[in-house]
Amino acid sequence: MNRTAEIAGAGFAGLTVATELARRGWRVRVHEQSPEPRAFGAGIFLWENGLQVLNELGATDRALSRYHEASLWEECDSAGSQLGTRPFPLPGGLRMITLTRQDLFEALHEQAVAAGVEIRTGSRAIAAGRDGELVTADGRRWTADLVVGADGIRSAVRDSLGLLDEHQVFDFGLYRFLVPLDRAPGRDGRWRNYVNYWNIARKRRVLYVPCNTEDLYLLLGATADDSALRLPLDPAVWTASFPTLEPVLAELPEAPRYDRYEVVRLTRWSAGRVAIVGDAAHAMPPTIGQGAGTAMMNALNLARIVAAGADVELALDTWETENRGLTEHTQRESVTAVHDLFPQAGETRDEWREDTLVVAKNVPKP
Ligand SMILES: Cc1cc2nc3c(=O)[nH]c(=O)nc-3n(C[C@H](O)[C@H](O)[C@H](O)COP(=O)(O)OP(=O)(O)OC[C@H]3O[C@@H](n4cnc5c(N)ncnc54)[C@H](O)[C@@H]3O)c2cc1C
Numbered sequence: 001m002n003r004t005a006e007i008a009g010a011g012f013a014g015l016t017v018a019t020e021l022a023r024r025g026w027r028v029r030v031h032e033q034s035p036e037p038r039a040f041g042a043g044i045f046l047w048e049n050g051l052q053v054l055n056e057l058g059a060t061d062r063a064l065s066r067y068h069e070a071s072l073w074e075e076c077d078s079a080g081s082q083l084g085t086r087p088f089p090l091p092g093g094l095r096m097i098t099l100t101r102q103d104l105f106e107a108l109h110e111q112a113v114a115a116g117v118e119i120r121t122g123s124r125a126i127a128a129g130r131d132g133e134l135v136t137a138d139g140r141r142w143t144a145d146l147v148v149g150a151d152g153i154r155s156a157v158r159d160s161l162g163l164l165d166e167h168q169v170f171d172f173g174l175y176r177f178l179v180p181l182d183r184a185p186g187r188d189g190r191w192r193n194y195v196n197y198w199n200i201a202r203k204r205r206v207l208y209v210p211c212n213t214e215d216l217y218l219l220l221g222a223t224a225d226d227s228a229l230r231l232p233l234d235p236a237v238w239t240a241s242f243p244t245l246e247p248v249l250a251e252l253p254e255a256p257r258y259d260r261y262e263v264v265r266l267t268r269w270s271a272g273r274v275a276i277v278g279d280a281a282h283a284m285p286p287t288i289g290q291g292a293g294t295a296m297m298n299a300l301n302l303a304r305i306v307a308a309g310a311d312v313e314l315a316l317d318t319w320e321t322e323n324r325g326l327t328e329h330t331q332r333e334s335v336t337a338v339h340d341l342f343p344q345a346g347e348t349r350d351e352w353r354e355d356t357l358v359v360a361k362n363v364p365k366p
Contacts, residue, residue: 002027003307004144006134008125008157010037013278013295014150015108015117019057020303021146022115029144030112031123031136033151039105041257042176043209043217046104048094050293052363053300054107063107066212067099070193075349078199080190080244084349091352094360096289098194098211100178104292125151127160130272132312135160146312147274150299153264155280161271170261170285170338173229174221177256181216183248199241200342204228206242206249216248224260231255261285261338263331269324270316277302282327287337288356290330298323300364330359 003026007014010032022028046054054060075083089095112119124137128149134142134157149157158164184191195208204226209217220238222228228237232254239246264283269276278295302319309315333355343349 003146004028005146005148006142006144007031007148007150008128008134008155009149009151009278009280010109010112010119011150011152011278011295012104012108012292013280013299014148015105015112016053016057016296016299017148017150017277017303018117019108019112019115020300021307022112022117024303024307026307028116029118029120029142031125031134031142032119032121033124035122037105037109037119037121039101041101042178043098043211043215044101044104044292045096045098045209045289047096047290047293047360048090049297049360049362051095051097053293053296056300056364057108057111059107059111062110063099063104064097066103066214067097068210068212069095069097070210072193074190074193074195075343076195076197076244078197078204078242078244080197083198083343083347086350086352090357090360092357092361094357096360098209098217100211100215100217103212124156125149126156128157128274130161130274132273145273146306148302149274149276149280150278151280153262153279153283155276157274158266158276158280161274161276163266163268163271163276164264165267166263166265168263171224172221172338172341173224173258173260174219174286175229175233175256175258176217176219177253178211178215178217179248179251181210181214183250184210184216185247197242197245198343202226202228202241203342204241205341206238206245208245208248218248229258261287263335265328265331269320270313273312273316275302275306275316275319282331284331284334285338287334287341288330288359290334290359294327294330294359297362297364298327326359326362329355333359
């Protein structure tokens with residue numbers, strides 16, 4: 001008889017573990033609280049590790065039907081003077097690309113459905129039991145060989161099991177949204193690069209990220225009490241801080257998605273037959289763009305290790321032992337980058353840190 005899995009959350013982690021288990025013969029159901037499965041946020045950076053997971057899932061062609069690969073990462077001050085550059089591809093030929101979250105989501109969703117995964121929308125998980133039970137808000141109890149909490153940073157599954165060790169929220173927040181790329185006055189040079197603009201005096205930041213030939217992803221960041229973060233966002237405030245970006249900041253969405261930098265650590269990544277994966281287990285600030293890539297790698301490994309062993313609890317121990325060290329290293333890198341966020345006077349940023357690259361090298365084993 002097929003082994004079974006009940007998964008909470010149809011995000012990048014939930015869809016990855018679901019697809020891989022289904023491809024290995026498991027009967028898999030994903031419970032997604034939203035009425036329609038969809039991505040939130042705007043654009044996303046994927047490094048080599050995330051790209052290789054897409055490959056393993058057979059999702060590359062769909063996900064990368066539209067994407068952008070810059071030849072340079074630039075750091076600039078608010079007037080546009082360069083503080084440093086880093087070339088792509090990364091050392092060792094590692095890639096880092098950008099795409100819209102919706103394109104990534106649709107590719108993963110399509111692969112899950114094609115592999116036979118059942119996705120129940122409007123189904124909110126509220127708790128889980130160590131013996132392999134998922135409880136949903138409609139009062140139903142779903143039993144399975146494996147239950148997975150992939151329900152994001154405020155995971156109800158995790159909290160019902162008392163696994164949370166630390167949830168830290170930093171004093172820096174970001175709005176993110178897409179605008180038409182044709183607002184950029186040029187299509188060459190800097191307008192094709194990924195560019196971090198810093199207004200050091202006001203502690204404000206704009207990250208400029210082309211995602212494909214149509215979409216420009218912008219992140220507007222500041223300390224949480226900065227009046228520039230008040231809604232509706234005021235283009236005059238942001239263009240005054242970043243005059244060189246006036247063409248792309250002249251019109252801003254009124255209330256785009258806002259997040260603070262956050263980090264989550266658990267006492268254990270599993271309890272009995274219940275595994276916690278993705279942001280629910282190991283959220284990290286997006287400073288090195290590795291939250292989703294790490295979530296997808298850990299989700300793929302979770303499916304592979306559990307499917308290969310007869311004893312689910314033992315397999316979950318092995319999975320945590322094999323993946324937790326690098327994940328915590330990645331979290332530390334992301335948190336270090338929060339503390340060093342704004343360039344110091346005279347600082348140049350011309351090198352990729354080996355401690356960051358090591359994460360991108362963590363690709364699925366053949
Ligand atoms: C500003 C910002 C920028 C980022 N940029 C990058 C980047 O460039 N690259 C990168 O790799 N990472 C980035 N990240 C991190 C990345 O977004 C996350 O690590 C990633 O989305 C985690 O995926 P997940 O599937 O674990 O969780 P989520 O994406 O949060 O998905 C969880 C899913 O579970 C559903 N859900 C929640 N609760 C329940 C429930 N109780 N029952 C059922 N369903 C539920 C949600 O609706 C959602 O569909 C960024 C994060 C932020 C905040």
